[in-house]
Amino acid sequence: MLEEPRSGRLAAWGNALFAGEVSPDEAAERIVGDDDVHRVAGLPDGEGREEPPAGLTLALGRLRTLGARGLRVALPAPGHPLGLSGPPEFNSWALEAGEAVLAAGTALGFVPETHEAGPGGDGVHPDDVHTEVVWRCLPIREAPPADVPSLAEAERELAEAMRDTTEVLNRLDVAGSGPVADAALAAYRARMEAGRRLLAPGYPARAVRVLELAQRVGALVAIAYDRGGDGREHGAAVSASEIAVRQEALRPLERTARRAQVAAYNAYAEELERGLP
Structure with a gap:
């Protein structure tokens, strides 16, 4: 918990964008944080097909057109499905990642997959290693999230x-x-x-x-x-x-x-x- 969860940044600044408090560029910049690249994969196109992976500004805009009313965070741990609403497949992905984002109004959820890209071998400078985050879009159950207090x-x-x-x-x-x-x-x-x-x-x-x-x-x-x-x-x-x-x-x-x-x-x-x- 020493670091802010990526799901928290996505939900917070995505919600601010939906409410018209910030521009798409500012929202994307804040969500990326210290990472290098964020993309969203698996968004539906409305006709039963998946769209190709997209950047945050395009993906958040698409999500809003799909009817997203707000973004919520889940921070599950073994034996504690905090913030999750199912189905089991999504819960399993979220539990493995330790976090997820749920888009109310769309029955869609997002789980981050983190990859490091750069030259291999010993002696590689940290600045040469880039962190890429892919938010995997999966169907969720529209239901009250587990164990979230006021x-x-x-x-x-x-x-x-x-x-x-x-x-x-x-x-x-x-x-x-x-x-x-x-x-x-x-x-x-x-x-x-x-x-x-x-x-x-x-x-x-x-x-x-x-x-x-x-x-x-x-x-x-x-x-x-x-x-x-x-x-x-x-x-x-x-x-x-x-x-x-x-x-x-x-x-x-x-x-x-x-x-x-x-x-x-x-x-x-x-x-x-x-x-x-």
């Missing part, structure tokens, strides 16, 4: 989860010292201080507040428990039993943070739909 619920749950978990985390020293933890905290704070923009124009202030808090909580969880190993770098819990307790304490906090992110990203789509006659 903004008010998400804000309250975040506060409660942080309060309930603090005692356990302090006892396990999960925010302990160490070069890895220090570097991660410094990087997170630097990014916050750089003034990156959360969400897109038109989102309610509460959504921005909830997303900022959810991302901060997610960052602290990632620092407290290293997903790539056993978490020993970031605290005093070193025994198997202590690591298990740490995981158990962090899991609900991480789940709550993901739910809050989805609620924040989806707030604009809900407002757009409520404004329709």
